[in-house]
Amino acid sequence: MTLVLLDPTHEQRPARRERLPRLSTLEGATVGLLDISKLRGDVFLDRLEQRLRERGAHPRRYRKPTFTKPAPVDLRQQIAVECAAVVEALAD
Amino acid sequence: MSEPHASREAPPPATPTASARLPDAPRLPDGLVAFVKRACPTCELVEPVLAQLADGGATLCVYSQDDPSFPSRPTARDDRELSASWHHTIETVPTLLRVEQGREVARAVGWQRDDWERVSGVPGLGPQLPALRPGCGSRSVDPDIAPDLAARYGAGRLRARRVELGPAEDPFEAMAARGWSDGLPLVPPTARRVLAMLEGTTRAPEEVVAHVPPDLAPCTVEKVAINAVMAGCKPEYLPVVLTAVEAACTDTFNIHGVLATTMSVGPVLVVNGPIRKRLGLNSGRNVFGQGHRANASIGRALQLVVRNVGGGRPGEIDRATFGNPGKLGFCFAEDEEGSPWTPLSADFGIAPGTDALTLYTGEGPHTLVDQLARDAESIARSFAANLRAMYHPKLALAFDVLLAVGPEHARLFREAGWSKDDLRSRLLELLRIPGHELVRGAGGMAEGLADEIAAESIPKFAPDGIQIVHCGGAAGLFSAFIPGWARGAIGSAPVASEIRA
Numbered sequence: 401m402t403l404v405l406l407d408p409t410h411e412q413r414p415a416r417r418e419r420l421p422r423l424s425t426l427e428g429a430t431v432g433l434l435d436i437s438k439l440r441g442d443v444f445l446d447r448l449e450q451r452l453r454e455r456g457a458h459p460r461r462y463r464k465p466t467f468t469k470p471a472p473v474d475l476r477q478q479i480a481v482e483c484a485a486v487v488e489a490l491a492d
Numbered sequence: 493m494s495e496p497h498a499s500r501e502a503p504p505p506a507t508p509t510a511s512a513r514l515p516d517a518p519r520l521p522d523g524l525v526a527f528v529k530r531a532c533p534t535c536e537l538v539e540p541v542l543a544q545l546a547d548g549g550a551t552l553c554v555y556s557q558d559d560p561s562f563p564s565r566p567t568a569r570d571d572r573e574l575s576a577s578w579h580h581t582i583e584t585v586p587t588l589l590r591v592e593q594g595r596e597v598a599r600a601v602g603w604q605r606d607d608w609e610r611v612s613g614v615p616g617l618g619p620q621l622p623a624l625r626p627g628c629g630s631r632s633v634d635p636d637i638a639p640d641l642a643a644r645y646g647a648g649r650l651r652a653r654r655v656e657l658g659p660a661e662d663p664f665e666a667m668a669a670r671g672w673s674d675g676l677p678l679v680p681p682t683a684r685r686v687l688a689m690l691e692g693t694t695r696a697p698e699e700v701v702a703h704v705p706p707d708l709a710p711c712t713v714e715k716v717a718i719n720a721v722m723a724g725c726k727p728e729y730l731p732v733v734l735t736a737v738e739a740a741c742t743d744t745f746n747i748h749g750v751l752a753t754t755m756s757v758g759p760v761l762v763v764n765g766p767i768r769k770r771l772g773l774n775s776g777r778n779v780f781g782q783g784h785r786a787n788a789s790i791g792r793a794l795q796l797v798v799r800n801v802g803g804g805r806p807g808e809i810d811r812a813t814f815g816n817p818g819k820l821g822f823c824f825a826e827d828e829e830g831s832p833w834t835p836l837s838a839d840f841g842i843a844p845g846t847d848a849l850t851l852y853t854g855e856g857p858h859t860l861v862d863q864l865a866r867d868a869e870s871i872a873r874s875f876a877a878n879l880r881a882m883y884h885p886k887l888a889l890a891f892d893v894l895l896a897v898g899p900e901h902a903r904l905f906r907e908a909g910w911s912k913d914d915l916r917s918r919l920l921e922l923l924r925i926p927g928h929e930l931v932r933g934a935g936g937m938a939e940g941l942a943d944e945i946a947a948e949s950i951p952k953f954a955p956d957g958i959q960i961v962h963c964g965g966a967a968g969l970f971s972a973f974i975p976g977w978a979r980g981a982i983g984s985a986p987v988a989s990e991i992r993a
Contacts, residue, residue, distance in 0.1 A: 468749030
């Protein structure tokens with residue numbers, strides 16, 4: 401006697417995408433710095449921006465409206481179009 | 493699955509005139525079709541009418557639910573398995589249908605000469621019979637049989653993937669091993685149980701209720717029902733669970749953030765309206781505790797939906813440092829009958845007396861003890877002194893609170909004539925804190941607000957940041973507060989919704 405149950409999950413598989421190759425150099429690369437609007441994230445990103453400039457990169461700042469929600473699709477799209485790499489700051 | 497796509501789209505109308513046939517029902521022959529059972533006196537009464545129709549040249553097919561040798565003429569088709577009766581939603585015998593091109597176009601229920609003559613197009617039926625005789629219940633709706641029929645014939649309308657366990661598998665272990673469980677045993681979600689659960693709502697199983705974070709997967713009524721079964725819900729609880737899932741997945745409530753935060757909070761469900769009594773939801777003694785099935789399983793069902801449909805699991809997207817035991821499920825009702833105030837849901841514009849759910853983000857309850865106060869002002873001051881320290885005495889305006897006023901404390905406010913707004917206003921006044929006490933470093937504590945506010949006075953809570961509910965046992969000079977979370981648009985705000993069946 402077998403028991404047949406109904407699957408309680410969403411029955412979906414996440415799409416697998418290959419990561420982009422790591423940048424071979426920061427020289428000339430546009431690097432996004434995403435502030436998630438968490439307290440003092442700017443302290444971390446200010447320092448990172450400074451270090452990136454020293455390495456010849458072009459940092460570009462972005463900001464999520466709130467850290468409690470995923471970044472809006474438009475913002476993700478904008479970062480993907482404009483940047484070769486992105487750093488997301490989590491802080492407190 | 494013998495009936496892979498059968499689907500009961502809507503209950504049959506009270507007086508069906510058009511086709512009430514379910515998709516993939518066994519096709520009925522064109523002409524007249526009667527459903528009877530020998531055990532029904534009205535069916536025995538109309539036996540001569542069936543013979544009269546057959547002898548008169550009508551194309552008549554009779555389905556017999558209990559005895560294929562009945563009626564004597566014409567020879568009946570055997571429907572003891574009740575497949576034809578179930579699929580064609582026969583609720584009463586005798587029922588006479590007229591079928592054209594495989595579709596039911598007319599139906600007469602019980603024996604009513606006019607009606608039978610209308611459906612059959614044959615005048616002068618059963619002249620010796622009374623004009624009217626009510627029928628009997630169809631065997632296909634017999635409460636002892638119907639759930640089995642629903643599982644046998646109706647399972648095809650369930651779209652969820654089937655998970656077949658091996659004969660040696662313990663279902664409880666198998667479900668836990670698949671990651672479906674919150675840590676406690678689950679009720680196995682069989683088709684029979686899920687179909688019974690779906691009887692608790694008028695909504696179609698395939699209707700999408702919400703897209704549940706974090707995976708933003710579409711969640712159907714059926715998926716909610718499956719998780720509600722696992723949580724231990726009764727079918728009548730399902731509308732509350734559906735409402736909770738909808739509310740949780742709004743941008744305002746932001747279940748994604750509630751789940752992902754390192755703080756201890758989870759969804760807290762407060763139920764108002766007559767449904768509290770119908771479901772046996774506890775609003776009294778041990779209101780936040782164990783022992784009431786509706787309280788325990790409704791909150792749990794929401795969390796199982798978030799886990800299984802949304803993919804929100806502790807250690808993954810759920811990053812809580814501590815969490816709290818209420819994250820297994822935290823649901824309670826307001827004691828409206830004993831309250832000096834209108835219900836919580838009315839604060840959100842829902843008329844008192846309406847079945848409603850308010851979904852709030854909160855952690856565990858903290859008890860407020862004051863056994864000596866005998867007036868409203870004194871008890872308000874006790875509340876304020878306790879609330880000042882919520883999360884940290886030097887943090888303000890970041891979090892909301894749900895204040896649960898117990899009956900013995902509520903009596904003081906009733907006697908003093910304080911409205912809910914009076915209490916809220918007084919708390920806001922009492923909780924204005926000099927900025928210099930709140931700045932970082934003050935009191936030897938690094939935690940606190942930025943220096944700029946040192947000269948100001950800062951309220952602990954925003955004007956809409958204190959929600960008040962009346963509940964708890966009649967004995968005990970206690971109240972409680974449930975700390976909230978990042979308030980408003982940056983985090984979560986309470987969402988109140990009417991509960992619809």
